Amino acid sequence: MEKFIRMGGPLGSIICVLIYGALGATPIPSEPFTIVVSGLFGPLQTTWIACVGNVIAAMLEFLVGKKIGDVADFERRRENFPNWLKKLPIDSPVFLLLGRALPGYGPKTVGIISGVYDVPIWRFLWTAIVANVVGAALLAFGASSLLHLIR
Numbered sequence: 799m800e801k802f803i804r805m806g807g808p809l810g811s812i813i814c815v816l817i818y819g820a821l822g823a824t825p826i827p828s829e830p831f832t833i834v835v836s837g838l839f840g841p842l843q844t845t846w847i848a849c850v851g852n853v854i855a856a857m858l859e860f861l862v863g864k865k866i867g868d869v870a871d872f873e874r875r876r877e878n879f880p881n882w883l884k885k886l887p888i889d890s891p892v893f894l895l896l897g898r899a900l901p902g903y904g905p906k907t908v909g910i911i912s913g914v915y916d917v918p919i920w921r922f923l924w925t926a927i928v929a930n931v932v933g934a935a936l937l938a939f940g941a942s943s944l945l946h947l948i949r
Contacts, residue, residue, distance in 0.1 A: 799831075803838060811843065815851040817897045822855020823862075824907070832934065833941040841935075841942035848934035849927070856909045856926040863913020875907050894925035899933070 799817075806813045814835050821828045827849070836844040876884050879900065886893040888911055897908040912922045 800834060800838065803835075805928070810840040811839070811847050814839075814847045815854065818846065818848060818851020819854040822852070822858045822906070822909075828852060829937060830857070832937045835942040836938045837945050841938040844938035844942070845931065845935045848938060849930040851931040852905075852934065853926050856905070856930070859906055859909025860902065860917075860919075863898055863900070863910035865914070866910075866914070879904075882939075888912065888915045889921060890927055891921060894922065895929050898926070898929040 803813055803882060804812045812830075815945060818828055821831065828851070832844060832848045835847055839847065864929075876888075879897065883893060883896055883900075888894075894912065894917070897906040898932075909926075
């Protein structure tokens with residue numbers, strides 16, 4: 799994958815954003831990809847690439863949730879969240895921000911549940927942006943520091 803992105807030259811960033819968007823439609827987490835991208839572009843550019851790509855992925859998950867709203871029972875997924883978090887309303891900014899921080903399927907579940915329960919799009923979008931900037935920056939700068947130690 800690294801060779802493919804490097805072959806893209808200046809379009810490498812756009813290729814990465816599209817890969818993040820595609821990962822949103824799968825159960826595959828994007829964190830390992832962020833580590834690879836950090837080695838290619840450095841932490842600052844990786845932060846923005848990961849944020850834009852993951853927000854696109856979040857919007858796709860939201861749209862999937864809107865389409866399958868009455869078909870799926872997502873309350874059972876919510877039961878796996880910590881007690882203090884599952885008591886919050888789904889459209890609460892606190893739930894939307896902290897639910898994404900849960901390891902495993904937290905971000906994808908929050909995106910789909912938000913669509914199912916018709917969370918206002920602007921609230922969903924701004925919380926997705928904030929959560930993704932923070933998460934991407936932590937991972938990109940952490941990975942970059944680790945790669946510098948190893949080299």
